[in-house]
Amino acid sequence: MSDSAAPVGDASGLQLTLKVWHPGCWSIEVTEDRPGGLLAHAVYRTAEDNVRSLFTAYGDTTAEVDALVDAIRDSEHTNSVLELEERYGSSVSTPEAGGVARELFVEETPEHSVNDAFVSRGFLHDQPIRIVDGEEFWPVFYRGSRAELEATLEEIREERDADIEVTRISSSGPPQGSTHRRVDRLSEAQRDAYELARAEGYYSWPRQITVRELAEKQEVSKTTFLEHLRKAESKLLDP
Structure with missing residues (x-):
């Protein structure tokens, strides 16, 4: 290193x-x-x-x-x-x-x-x-x-x-405009969906929870949850 x-x-x-x-x-x-x-x-x-x-x-x-x-x-x-x-x-x-x-x-x-x-x-x-x-x-x-x-x-x-x-x-902080800054651009619903998916093992392999189960935890439809999650992923991962 x-x-x-x-x-x-x-x-x-x-x-x-x-x-x-x-x-x-x-x-x-x-x-x-x-x-x-x-x-x-x-x-x-x-x-x-x-x-x-x-x-x-x-x-x-x-x-x-x-x-x-x-x-x-x-x-x-x-x-x-x-x-x-x-x-x-x-x-x-x-x-x-x-x-x-x-x-x-x-x-x-x-x-x-x-x-x-x-x-x-x-x-x-x-x-x-x-x-x-x-x-x-x-x-x-x-x-x-x-x-x-x-x-x-x-x-x-x-x-x-x-x-x-x-x-x-x-150890210096990320430059202006890096991916780190994009977390602040997530809507509340997008941030909640992403953090819940991380916490519940959605990104683990093998996957520990389904989108339907995550949606039920947030008491929203599967389509609504998936929309929030995909938009969050796009903002975080797309340079």
Whole structure:
């Protein structure tokens, strides 16, 4: 870890970058032996309870990106791949993003996604996740001390059989406009739905409660609860 002398337990929390590997992940598998890479911008739950993610596939040449997209379509861990009109590609600023970029919606079942394992424990995405050479790099914000962070990461490692390494850490507060600020933009109903889902194990694997059961706890319809929860997730996860 870098910045090892930074103070512990700063009330503003921790900013860090995590290097993550976990089994059954299509994005890790398709980038392991191929040039180019992926940027994961946002993660959503569909009404059917699948996971749909917005990605940029990038590379130095059209052939590299074509091969990457074909591998995503062929993966046994993806359900569908939808190409979009360019949204993020023109503004990709990482040095690895070469001259070709393509925007994708990729749908999968939640079985091999680790996003919920992080979200349910209070991690918030600060920037897009970068996947290159078979590894994921997660820039995240975590409200808590370093001791709490280590214990939380160990829980995720054991729960998801994941390798997680902290490659950068800072105790300074998040910059203006980061994901952390979005919590304040949730409506009361959205915040209540999200906090209840976290507390009751909705984001755990295996899932400990259904949307219908959560709605019953709040004494609202399933449709109403799901609407509040999806809007909260969108505000928290979409950069």
